[in-house]
Structure formats: structure tokens, C-alpha cells
Amino acid sequence: MLLQGKTVIVSGVGEGLGREVAVAAYEQGANVVLGARTEKNLVKAAAEFDEARVAWAATDITSEQACRNLVDLAVGRFGALDGLVNVAAQDQVFGGVADADFEDWRKTYEVNVVGTLQLSKAAIPHLARESGTTGIVHILSQSMWLPATEVKQAAYAASKGALLSATYGMAKELGPQRIRVNAVVPSWMWGPMVQGYVSWTAASQNISEEQALAPITSRMALPEMATDGDVANAAVFMVSPYAAGITGQSLAVNAGDFMR
Structure with missing residues (x-):
């Protein structure tokens, strides 16, 4: 199993990708710590797992304290933290720049960029190692490379592009602490x-x-x-020790929709 005995935090656990990542990590042997704003989604997801290997907390990643609380829950419950998969995102702002309401853009960036990095920051002290590696995985979007024609979401795409840039910087910054930072990039799933x-x-x-x-x-x-499950499997691989030599990379899971 890729994550036997490891502990992984998954943010944004709802009905879709966040849940699939949690399931995939659990099936590969991990203790899973679930975060999301909506408590009923967490209760429903947690019920799928052995209670000895799951913990959860309602978490708004725009709150630094909430991010610290989720990390503290993971370490307090399971004794260590080995990985973080950042799924939580705001994707309900539509349109381009010409018709933009930039207050909505700011809210999108507050979740997708600042919130994601706040949760990552809270996890970093517990992910640092003297041997072996741990992993942070950001879930991004192909729209940052290739704007979608069916649904225009410029704010979402731009925020994910910003997070890709942060992925590269974090990989360089945290490499000496043996923390790998990568991105998984879905298209339509x-x-x-x-x-x-x-x-x-x-x-x-x-x-x-x-x-x-x-x-x-x-x-x-x-x-x-590709399915939500395919993307989840890629995230689990990237956060696992099987990807020990991989950092600062973006793995596209898109059925060949876009090649680069």
C-alpha cells in the first residue's frame, strides 16, 4: 500500500473530488483527516471509514486559526502528519475580465491562493523530516493553461495559475526540509x-x-x-513515498485533452 501507516489531511471534502481523494488515501492505508466548511459533508464522508483511522473538523481555510486547528487535530489524533492534499476551492465566479466584479475575484483568491497556502503553512512544521520525504499536493486546473470555452471562469483559472507559481517556489523553499510540493491538474473529470x-x-x-x-x-x-477517482489516485501517488524523487512538478490528468 502506498500510504500504509501514514496520516494525510484532505481539504475540501464534499461530494466530489475531496471525498474521492480521502477514499483513495484510506484505501492505500492512510489515516485520513478531513476538512471542509460544511459539517454534514464531513459527517457523511467520515461514516465511510473505520473510525479508528479518520478524524474531521469543520474548516474554513480562509481562517488561519481553523487551519492550525485541523493540523493540530491530525497530529494530536495520529501522532504525526505525512501529507496534505489541498482540494478546497472557490469555483463559483463566472465570466472574464471585461465583465469582472473584482470583489468576487478577491474572494476567489482568498480561498484558492491565500487559504490553500495558510493550510500548507500550518502543516509545514509537522511535515519536515530528517530522513525520507513528505508531500503537499495542490489540486489545480487545466484552465490555467488552456481557457475553457464551455464555461468561462477567468478568476478561477487565474487563481490556479497563481497557485502553480507558488508550487514551484514552495518546492524550492521546502526541499531542504524534505517536503515535496507538487500539483495535480485535472481537466474535465x-x-x-x-x-x-x-x-x-x-x-x-x-x-x-x-x-x-x-x-x-x-x-x-x-x-x-478521466474521473474524479482517476484524479484522486494521481494525488495519492504524488503525496506518497512512491513519489519520493518528485517535487516542483505538475501532473495533468486529462485523458489527453491538452498535452504540454
């Missing part, structure tokens, strides 16, 4: 959010869901888009 989008598009245009999906999948090298 099949899960609750995309399922909802496809259903809405089909209904609003009076077409089948297959027809709604076709313009997206037709540009991918593989016949189907």
Missing part, C-alpha cells in the same frame, strides 16, 4: 459536478446527454474523460 453540467446542458438545449458530452470528449485522446 467525470463526477457529480460534470454530471450536473451535462444534464443541465442537455435539458436546456433539448439534446441527449451523449450529444452534450460529445464536444468535450471529442478533443481528448482517450475515448472517455
Whole structure:
């Protein structure tokens, strides 16, 4: 198992990717510590695991104290911290720059950049090692490289680009403490959010869901888009000791939608 006996924090645990990351880490032997703003999502997710290997706390990552509390919970409950996967994000701001409400942009950056880095900062003292390595993984978005045409989310894309830059800087900064910092970069991924989008598009245009999906999948090298679970598996690999020699990298999980 990739994470046998390790302890990993996962932020943004809801119905989609955050839950999938927690499940994948747990199935690879980890103790999982779950954070999210919505307590009912945490209760539901935690019920899937052996209570001896799970802990959770309602966590708003824009609060430094809440970030410290989540890290303290992990260390207090399981004695150590070996990894952090930053999934929590704000993605509900739509449109481009010409029509931007920059107050909404600031809120997006406060979560996606500042909040993510606050949680990472809280974890750093507990991730430092004298031998072996530990890992931080940021979940980013292909839209920072290739703007989406179906849904315009300039604020979200720009915030993820900023976090990619931070990934590189953190990898260099924290390498001497044996902390690896990497990014996993999904494109469209099949899960609750995309399922909802496809259903809405089909209904609003009076077409089948297959027809709604076709313009997206037709540009991918593989016949189907990656799933939330595929992205979660990549994150678990990157945070695990199997990726001991990898830092400052971005791993795209996109079924060949975009190659670089």
C-alpha cells in the first residue's frame, strides 16, 4: 500500500473530488483527516471509514486559526502528519475580465491562493523530516493553461495559475526540509459536478446527454474523460513515498485533452 501507516489531511471534502481523494488515501492505508466548511459533508464522508483511522473538523481555510486547528487535530489524533492534499476551492465566479466584479475575484483568491497556502503553512512544521520525504499536493486546473470555452471562469483559472507559481517556489523553499510540493491538474473529470453540467446542458438545449458530452470528449485522446477517482489516485501517488524523487512538478490528468 502506498500510504500504509501514514496520516494525510484532505481539504475540501464534499461530494466530489475531496471525498474521492480521502477514499483513495484510506484505501492505500492512510489515516485520513478531513476538512471542509460544511459539517454534514464531513459527517457523511467520515461514516465511510473505520473510525479508528479518520478524524474531521469543520474548516474554513480562509481562517488561519481553523487551519492550525485541523493540523493540530491530525497530529494530536495520529501522532504525526505525512501529507496534505489541498482540494478546497472557490469555483463559483463566472465570466472574464471585461465583465469582472473584482470583489468576487478577491474572494476567489482568498480561498484558492491565500487559504490553500495558510493550510500548507500550518502543516509545514509537522511535515519536515530528517530522513525520507513528505508531500503537499495542490489540486489545480487545466484552465490555467488552456481557457475553457464551455464555461468561462477567468478568476478561477487565474487563481490556479497563481497557485502553480507558488508550487514551484514552495518546492524550492521546502526541499531542504524534505517536503515535496507538487500539483495535480485535472481537466474535465467525470463526477457529480460534470454530471450536473451535462444534464443541465442537455435539458436546456433539448439534446441527449451523449450529444452534450460529445464536444468535450471529442478533443481528448482517450475515448472517455478521466474521473474524479482517476484524479484522486494521481494525488495519492504524488503525496506518497512512491513519489519520493518528485517535487516542483505538475501532473495533468486529462485523458489527453491538452498535452504540454
